[in-house]
Amino acid sequence: MKSFKLATVTLLVAAAALSTSAFAKDGTYTAQEVGRNGAVKVQVIVKGNKIESVKVLDWSETHPVADLTQTQLIPEIVKYQTTNVNNISGATLSSFAIKAAVNKCLKEAGLDVKQFQKPAPKPAHYNDTVTEDTNIVIVGAGGAGLSAAVAAAESGKKVILLEKNGFAGGNTSVSGGCFNVANRNQDHLTMSEGQKKIVEGIINQKPLNPLHAELINKVKDQWTKYKESGSNKLFDSPELHALQTWKSGDNQANLNLVYTLTKNVSGTMDQLSRMGFVWRGKANQFVGALWPRSNRAENFKSGVGYVDTYLAYIKEKGLPVTLMLNTAADDLIVKGGKVIGVLAQNKNGRKYVINANDGVILTTGGFSANVKMRNEYDELWGKKLGKNTPTTNLPSATGDGINLAKKAGAHLTQMGWIQLFPAGDPKTGATSFKLGENSCIYVNRDGKRYVNESERRDVLAKANLAQKDQL
Structure with missing residues (x-):
């Protein structure tokens, strides 16, 4: 009897294997799954009961965050013949979508999907330590880090740029990409009565310090000349920009720094143009901006245009910038009260001692993805601001730079001014330009408009949270 049962089981297993093989067909298969920003369409070529190739045919996933799914995740699927490979950090939903679509294709081909879900081999791990010497170490390869790297390299410094993600860009790459500049690309805009009242209100403020008084007087003179000219074009100036910016932060910022920003940002815009960045040509007013001076890239809907411009410029000019991806800064090297380098480690365990002759620049520190810190x-x-409050930032925005600085003895200031974005998806944190531009009207479930849409972001966010049935 035992012998009969064993034979039966053996026959069933053989039949199952025969069935899988018999129905498996060589060919090209396509399937799609929902990713981060929409449908991800994948093509799989099956040959000899194996995955010969995988290709993304169409998607709207975020560049460069999701790019590693094509350059790293997909090659691993093909190499190891399994969809059980590690997701790409920062592109988890894109990773899931590709793997699920591949499984659909395998099933359609008649293959046993379970046979393609064995764990992929773990990557190699290293225990060695490498020492590097350079002029400047920059921690964080987002917009600020890339900009600092270009500036340092063009001044003749050798730069090592550390980035813990597998791609450069940081939160800049997933930002709206809006760049606020006074008197640029605004010729198509006319002055409304509401905007005139805003200017009048600003110039009638009571001065709180000498620079505040100076800026108010400058805008008064500019406004008088504007009215005398009879123009109906939008009025703007770096001084108005500074006053609005300072007021929108409840006068808590350093006004000297604010004015430095608004005076110089036009030059930064020109610099980006010289580097190859193409501006859209017509400014608008993005959500939370207090004046229609928001500029964007012509061919990008996010901040990735800035990232790609810097990376292309570094490569084109052969600048002495070494970009070390998947390498996190673990600690700062401090000697005699001076930061002289960085201790780092890459994802494979290799450690680095990087000595910086001319200093270390921290361009990371955002902590929106760190619930405890926020x-x-x-x-x-x-x-x-718990786990039920999603973030538009990358999952890697965990405050590393702040913690490194604190450990080295740095003092922190104005850490509590955390911004909530009022036009994001309350469940996923995703943003939309259709909601982000101030052409939208905010209406609640009772069909009533409940806020002035041109207000600053915290006002809009608080108005959203005050509605019934808010998440």
């Missing part, structure tokens, strides 16, 4: 520092939202 509730620790929050002064605006009642310490309620």
Whole structure:
């Protein structure tokens, strides 16, 4: 009897194997799954009961965050003949979509999907330590880090740029990409009565310090000349930009720094143009901006245009910038009260001692993805920024730079001014340009408009949270 049962099981297994083989067909198969920003369409070529190739035919996933799914995740699927490979950090939903679509294709080909879900081999791990010497180490390869790297390299410095993600760009790459500049690309805009009242209100403020008084007087003179000219074009100036910016932060910022920004940002815009960046040509007013001076790239809908421009410029000019991806800064090297280098480690375990002769620049530190830190520092939202409050930032925005600086003895200031974006998806944190531009009207479930859409972001966010049935 035992012998009969064993034979039966053996026959069933053989039949299953025969069935899988018999129905498996060589060919090209396509399937799609929902990713981060929409449908991800994948093509799989099956040959000899194996995955010969995988290709993404169509998607709207975020560049460069999701690019590693094509350059790293897909090659691993083909190499190891399994969809059980590691997701790409920062592109988890894109990774899931590709793997699910591949499984659909395998099933359609008649293959046993379970046979293609064995764990991929773990990557090699190293225990060695490498020492590097350079002029400047920059931690964080987002927009600020790339800009600092170009500036340092063009001044003759050798630069090592560390980035813990597998791609450059940081939160700049997933930002809206809007660049606020006074008196640029605004010729198509006319002055409304509401905007005239805003200017009148600003120039009638009571001065709070000498620079505030100076800026108010400058805008008064500019406004008088504007009215005398009879123009109906939009009025703007770096001084108006500074006054609006300072007021929108409840006068808490350093006004000297604010004015430095608004005076010089036009030059930065020109510099980006010389580097190959193409501006859209017509400014608008993005959500939370207080004046229609928001400029964007002609051919990008996000901040990735800035990232690609810097990377292309570094390569084209052969600048002495070494970009080390998948390499996180673990600690700062401090000697005699001076930061002289960085201790780092890559994802494969290799450690680095990087000595910086001319200094270390921290261009990382955003902590929107760190629930503990944002509730620790929050002064605006009642310490309620928990896991149910998603972030438009990358998952890697965990405050690393802040913690490194604190450990080295740095003092922190104004950490509690955390911004909530009022036009994002409350479940995923995704943003939309259709909601982001101030052409939208905010209406609640009762069909009533409940806020002035041209207000600053915290006002809009608080108005959203005050509605019934808010998440």
